[in-house]
Amino acid sequence: MVKTKRLDFISMGQAMLVHFVTDEPGKIPAIRAMLEPEHRVVAQLLGTGEANTDSNSVLMVDADLRVSVRVEQIKLLMRKLRSITERLFVVQSHLQHMVAQAYALGATGVLRSSREIVPKLAQMEILARAAAQAQPSAEAAEIADSAKAFAAMFAAIKRGKPIDLSDAENATSQIVNYVETNGLSAWLDDVRKYHEGTFQHCLLVTGVAVGFALDIGFKGADVKRLGLAATLHDVGKAHIPLSILDKPGRLDPDEEQTMRRHPVIGYELLEDLPGVSPEVLDGVRHHHEYLDGSGYPDALKAPQIPDLVRLLTISDIFAALVETRSYKPPKSRQDAYNILCGMDQKLERPLVKAFRRVALAA
Numbered sequence: 001m002v003k004t005k006r007l008d009f010i011s012m013g014q015a016m017l018v019h020f021v022t023d024e025p026g027k028i029p030a031i032r033a034m035l036e037p038e039h040r041v042v043a044q045l046l047g048t049g050e051a052n053t054d055s056n057s058v059l060m061v062d063a064d065l066r067v068s069v070r071v072e073q074i075k076l077l078m079r080k081l082r083s084i085t086e087r088l089f090v091v092q093s094h095l096q097h098m099v100a101q102a103y104a105l106g107a108t109g110v111l112r113s114s115r116e117i118v119p120k121l122a123q124m125e126i127l128a129r130a131a132a133q134a135q136p137s138a139e140a141a142e143i144a145d146s147a148k149a150f151a152a153m154f155a156a157i158k159r160g161k162p163i164d165l166s167d168a169e170n171a172t173s174q175i176v177n178y179v180e181t182n183g184l185s186a187w188l189d190d191v192r193k194y195h196e197g198t199f200q201h202c203l204l205v206t207g208v209a210v211g212f213a214l215d216i217g218f219k220g221a222d223v224k225r226l227g228l229a230a231t232l233h234d235v236g237k238a239h240i241p242l243s244i245l246d247k248p249g250r251l252d253p254d255e256e257q258t259m260r261r262h263p264v265i266g267y268e269l270l271e272d273l274p275g276v277s278p279e280v281l282d283g284v285r286h287h288h289e290y291l292d293g294s295g296y297p298d299a300l301k302a303p304q305i306p307d308l309v310r311l312l313t314i315s316d317i318f319a320a321l322v323e324t325r326s327y328k329p330p331k332s333r334q335d336a337y338n339i340l341c342g343m344d345q346k347l348e349r350p351l352v353k354a355f356r357r358v359a360l361a362a
């Protein structure tokens with residue numbers, strides 16, 4: 001909690017706020033000269049004024065701890081400022097024996113001279129950033145696990161190793177649990193915050209497909225089957241160059257042709273793997289087919305396209321439209337849904353209608 005709060009004010013690019021408390025007015029200009037304008041300083045003379053301050057600030061106390069009246073004033077102050085988590089006391093080196101007193105008063109750190117505040121703040125910034133990266137929220141950690149499974153799957157394929165189906169199944173189960181517990185909107189928001197490119201796409205498609213399956217009343221095994229098809233639907237992209245996958249803007253005809261190979265590549269990677277169901281294989285190979293026969297790679301027509309594939313195709317298109325890419329703004333969920341509605345000959349109308357609840361749910 002504390003680390004998240006601190007991250008907030010660092011990540012907004014704001015200066016740190018230092019609440020400086022001293023018993024010597026002459027020390028205030030010196031602190032201001034050291035820290036401003038890079039940081040903000042709120043100065044308070046011990047025993048005077050209100051102690052209100054932002055709990056995100058850093059408390060710095062520079063007072064003579066040998067004087068009992070000062071100690072009493074500090075005790076009072078610390079009770080009012082207990083929400084501040086970083087409390088630094090200046091204890092001059094010749095008063096080394098006062099260090100214990102500082103900690104007894106609630107210090108979280110001791111500075112040997114007031115000048116040490118400058119490197120201390122820099123160090124705190126670095127630590128806060130590292131801690132924030134190392135300790136994402138529980139939800140972000142769950143997404144990170146799923147993303148890791150995707151990354152491992154793609155890396156293995158690139159190295160010519162077979163896909164580990166249990167990894168894909170675990171990633172799918174994690175996403176099913178997340179969407180069941182937190183809802184699809186939370187999944188969409190969080191994935192788009194933390195991931196990019198193909199991994200973001202795979203995470204989004206799987207979340208959307210799972211949300212769709214749950215919404216239309218699929219039961220456990222069917223939700224997992226559609227989820228697994230979504231998890232694996234673009235594995236063939238592991239063999240498509242990144243220059244094409246991440247190209248900003250439209251692909252030229254040659255690049256488009258290369259890109260269009262990914263469903264067959266994915267199918268070939270999976271077809272001999274024990275335990276992959278025909279429905280999942282179908283989803284991987286045919287998620288770019290359209291009911292009117294204009295899709296690829298096999299230009300299937302409506303009767304040849306199973307229901308699971310139709311659900312997957314809708315989820316795939318929707319996820320691609322709401323993705324965040326560095327070079328284009330994402331479509332809103334409403335705009336993305338409107339585009340699906342305009343693909344009347346290609347997608348099954350009743351399914352698109354049913355998808356409305358999933359697409360637009362808050």
Ligand SMILES: [Fe+2]
Pocket residue numbers: 233234262263287288
């Ligand atoms: Fe695809």
Ligand SMILES: [Fe+2]
Pocket residue numbers: 201205233234316
């Ligand atoms: Fe896709």
